[in-house]
Structure formats: C-alpha cells, structure tokens
Amino acid sequence: MQLGSLTLKSNLFLSPLAGYTNLPFRLTVRELGGLDLATTDLVNARSLLEGSRVAKKLVATCPEDSPLAVQLFGAVPEEMRDAALLLEEMGIHSIDINMGCPVDKVTRTGSGSTMMRRIDETAELVATIVQAVKVPVTAKMRLGWDSHNLTAPELARALVDVGISGVFVHGRTRKQGFSGRVNLDGIRAVVQAIPEIPVIGNGDVTTLDAAKRMFDETGCAGVSMGRGAFYNPWLFCHVAHFLKTGERLPEPGFEERIAVMYRHLDYMIAFHGEELGCRFFRKVVPWYAKRLGPSNYLKRQIFSLKSRLAFDAMIASYREWRLQFLDEEGELLPRYRPAPLYSSFMDGKAGEKQDAIPVPKGPVDLW
C-alpha cells in the first residue's frame, strides 16, 4: 500500500495509544508480523522543540522499529512545522497530526479534536507542514465534534487539497468518547469524500471478522488497531493471514504467550533499565494474563516485580499454581478457557467492558 512516497508492506496499522504504544511494545508486536507502519503516542510539538526529556523518550526508536510515524499535536503552525522538520531529520518516516484527541487539556489549546471545528485554520496548518517536509503527512481524526457536526468528510477534503497523504478515522465523535459503537457509515463517508488518497478505518477492531467488516463496509484502504493489539499482540499477523487466505490461525498457546511476554519484558528493561522497566511491566502483565486462563495468582505477584530474576521466580510459581486448572494433556479445562474476543460492532455488545485498557469514563467534558 502507498502512503504518499512511502511504500508499505501491510495495510494494517498500529493506532497511537498514549502510555501504551511505546518502543518496547512496538518491537514486540512487529516481531509477530503483519504490521508495518506503527505510530507513537501523541507528542507535544512544542515540548519536542524544547528538547523535553518526555518528548525525546516518546520519539525514541531504533532500526527494527521501522517504518515509524510520530504523532504530533499542537496548534501553532510554525511549531508544528519545525517539529516535523526535526523528526524528518531524525529519519522518522511519516508525520501524523492529532485531530481527534477529546481530552480537555489538549482541545483547550486549539489542537486535538478542536481542529475538526476549524477547517480553514487546520488546512492552513497542514499546508505549512506539507510544504516543509518530504515525508508523508497524515491526519488522525474522529467523525466530528458531536453527532450534529460530522465534519470529517469536509475536513478530509480540505486536507487533501493541501497535500495530505492519508487520513486515519476513528469512527466516533469527540462527544462519544469511547462509548457506543463505531459508525462504519461515518467512515465510509470519509472514504467517499477523498477517493484520491487512502483512508484508514479505526475503532473496535479486535477480531478477524471485525477487520474484514471494516474493509468491506467502509471501502477503506487500511485498518488501524489500538486496544485490540494489547488484548492480542498476534492480531496483525492473524488478520493479515485471514484476509489473504480466509484461514483462521489458532490462538497462540500458553508457552508462546509466555515467550512473547519475556521478549516484551526484555525490551522494557533495555529501554528503561531493569528497575523502571520492571515497574512499567507491572501494568503490561494483566493484558497477557487475560488470555492465559486463571491468573489471579500472577496478577497479585506482579505488583512487587523489581527484577528479571524475580519475574523468573513468579512465572515458575505461577506454572505450579496453574496446574490445578489443567487436564492430563496440560490443556486448560474447558470451563477455565478465556472467552473469545469480541468487537462491539460485530456482536452488539456496545459499551461492554473489554477491560485491559482503561478508557476515560463519564461525559467527555469532564475528562
């Protein structure tokens, strides 16, 4: 698939999730296959220009983490342009502009989903960036501010006219936050408004069928997945295989999940150092644990994780504890097997928690 001048090996994308889509996670998922362009968490353009430690850590990368898009937010065109230039110099492959973040802290500054209400100013800002860099510039937006202002098609059109290379659309409004179902018709309206460039559909794609439905019903050129990748880091390779062959690969077994969890921990330690890496990994283990069957024991232990050696001991004692739930072949007894993953727009469980990743609750104005 082509995104401006960038040729991609996959039309499946990793959505930015602030606090989650860091380098260790991206490397872990990339190794499993099916993913090509990943995006960082959102990065404040001004902080990046000021050389803030946090911003530098957010854009940290390595040759295996390629191709990579950095997502910028900001409302000052010159700052956004200079930050994009800096990233281009660093070798970043694509610049994504956040136009969907509903959080008050971001929208107050005129960036994030506020941009969906100011089409002319937003197009001008994008034009400033597009004219300055050679790498592709993309936008990530929602459907609009609220259901009365579904501005995504109009905004996307204005951005194509100033030279944007692709548009990622999360099929909800800013007002919706993460509630309700993803609106596939809304995404299709964007696809129809800008036939010249790829539109990438996003939202609630956690299963193979949901990915297929996103393609079929919206006509999108690619699909971007966020939370689904945390519930199941194999999602990209399984979706890619399913779309190509129609075959559903089996869920990875216990040993494979443990091995990938170790890879993830090792990347965390390499990136943050052992103590901090282990501390951050405490938040990661519960996602893996969800697919391991009964795991209260592991989840309780993990809160005190301080070293890799301690992790070895925790996994060894978890294996012993877990034996009580296995049959003679070492498989989980049927009643302990995790429930299949679902997608809200596939099976109608809209709003139901798939609770590994906390999403903000309540009216979006209070976030």
Ligand SMILES: Cc1cc2nc3c(=O)[nH]c(=O)nc-3n(C[C@H](O)[C@H](O)[C@H](O)COP(=O)(O)O)c2cc1C
């Ligand atoms: C914890 C969390 C953090 C997020 N951070 C960002 C972000 O930094 N930038 C962005 O454009 N979207 C962000 N999003 C939205 C996701 O990229 C995505 O659009 C949304 O979660 C729907 O896709 P999914 O159902 O595949 O997760 C975030 C979502 C969550 C749950």
